[in-house]
Amino acid sequence: MTLPLHLLAPGALDGRGPGDVVRLDGTEGRHAVAVRRTRVGERVVLADGAGRSVVGAVTGVGKDVLDVEVDEVHEDPEPAPRFVLVQALAKGGRDDQAVEAATECGVDEVVPWQAARCIVRWRGERGEKARRGWDGVLVAATKQSRRTRRPLLGPTATTAELVQRVATSAATFVLHEDATTPLAGAVLPEAGDVLLVVGPEGGIAPEELETLEAVGARAVRLGAAVLRSSSAGPAALAVLSAASRWR
Numbered sequence: 001m002t003l004p005l006h007l008l009a010p011g012a013l014d015g016r017g018p019g020d021v022v023r024l025d026g027t028e029g030r031h032a033v034a035v036r037r038t039r040v041g042e043r044v045v046l047a048d049g050a051g052r053s054v055v056g057a058v059t060g061v062g063k064d065v066l067d068v069e070v071d072e073v074h075e076d077p078e079p080a081p082r083f084v085l086v087q088a089l090a091k092g093g094r095d096d097q098a099v100e101a102a103t104e105c106g107v108d109e110v111v112p113w114q115a116a117r118c119i120v121r122w123r124g125e126r127g128e129k130a131r132r133g134w135d136g137v138l139v140a141a142t143k144q145s146r147r148t149r150r151p152l153l154g155p156t157a158t159t160a161e162l163v164q165r166v167a168t169s170a171a172t173f174v175l176h177e178d179a180t181t182p183l184a185g186a187v188l189p190e191a192g193d194v195l196l197v198v199g200p201e202g203g204i205a206p207e208e209l210e211t212l213e214a215v216g217a218r219a220v221r222l223g224a225a226v227l228r229s230s231s232a233g234p235a236a237l238a239v240l241s242a243a244s245r246w247r
Helices: 025-035 094-104 126-142 159-167 205-212 229-242
Strands: 005-007 021-024 043-046 050-059 066-075 082-088 107-114 171-175 191-200 218-220
Touching: 021 025, 021 050, 025 066, 082 094, 082 229, 094 107, 094 126, 094 159, 094 229, 107 126, 107 159, 126 218, 159 191, 159 205, 171 205, 171 229, 191 229, 205 218
Parallel strands: 005 043, 082 107, 082 191, 171 191, 171 218
Antiparallel strands: 021 066, 043 050, 050 066
16 A cells, blocks of 8 residues: 655755655644544655655654654656646536546646636636635645645636647647547647646637637547546546556
């Protein structure tokens, strides 16, 4: 069974090596002590969310903190190409489900998309709360899937802003039920960002698809079945990963 993983702040593991003691405190320390009931002698993984991690045994436990003596240090390089999920906002928590499963499938960045047909609108404090919710999902899924790199949460994008991102990407695939080109046959670039665009429940508006295709996006299909907005992105990531990272 894999060791439990806890996330530290970026840079918290810089310069740390075998024999050093790293303290886990704050929310993560409280979770390790009060929820996971971590005890002295247990081995855990501490990661900074940017690819660096250490493995070691717990040498001390306090009320909301634990100390870990490092005996292994690992560096996971950034994947190339990077997989970016552009997820349209959805109701009923379906976008949260998409973000969670996409993290487990290895997504490197998630971009919330305010598409024309989105019923949900992120505005003001409600929008900020929703963004914080997505970020919390990313963190939890990163730990659950034992990833040392947590996905980035990109700025919420309008279609106009998405067009700019597509224009500079190495490749962009728009999941669309009327497409005839299968994603499974796509050739991936060796580097750069590969965008997977998933529309809202009502689908991507025709004018949006035309605009995205005009700057290089390609409409693709996953298969004969029409997937929900919560499952399309993770399924597409699995297809791309099976052709590259999972081999």
